[in-house]
Amino acid sequence: AQSVTQLGSHVSVSEGALVLLRCNYSSSVPPYLFWYVQYPNQGLQLLLKYTSAATLVKGINGFEAEFKKSETSFHLTKPSAHMSDAAEYFCAVINSGGYQKVTFGTGTKLQVIP
Amino acid sequence: GAGVSQSPSNKVTEKGKDVELRCDPISGHTALYWYRQSLGQGLEFLIYFQGNSAPDKSGLPSDRFSAERTGGSVSTLTIQRTQQEDSAVYLCASSFLAGENNEQFFGPGTRLTVL
Secondary structure, three states: OOEEEEEOOEEEEEOOOOEEEEEEEEOOOOOOEEEEEEOOOOOEEEEEEEOOOOOEEEOHHHOEEEEEHHHOEEEEEEOOOOHHHOEEEEEEEEOOOOOOOEEEOOOEEEEEEO | OOOOEEEOOEEEEOOOOOEEEEEEOOOOOOEEEEEEEEOOOEEEEEEEEEOOEEEEOOOOOOOOEEEEEOOOOOEEEEEOOOOHHHOEEEEEEEEOOOOOOOOOEEOOOEEEEEO
């Protein structure tokens, strides 16, 4: 079964600095990968998804992620952090076999320091 | 348009009581999912519905947990004889189809606190 590992449960960046949130996947077949964001006291919202159409995926709010098969990675980046980016970010992968069972990583809380 | 809604938004109950959590998916979405989010535990899959049937109940943690879906729409997650370890945020999501390329839309969650 597929799984994802998010390195770092908490990441702090200064406002305006690069955001890099790491996600590595484990999959025996080409995966479908997602990044979701959860703002405080809200549900999850899709940021972007990789479905094999393009290795560099652009999402909402200036975020993007690059699928690197050789590294089994799907790291999330943003060139310049805003205060409003403070949230928890989840990497996720679709399990194979019949229906869309999503396996989530443990999440990374992003803190943006003014 | 209307998104996924969940009620109540917060529920405080005493240990041993039963609780019911409700999810209203986006109209027309055939697939519905329940997840549990505990502090420091990430998101835990509980159950998946396709229409009114549940092909995958593998995530339900014990027989105290059950869920149903009626009319291919509203779903109710029931926890019997609640325990303190049941305290968590329960999230519901729906998608148009159950396929690999279908985005799940999440509700805001129900925060359950068992005293």
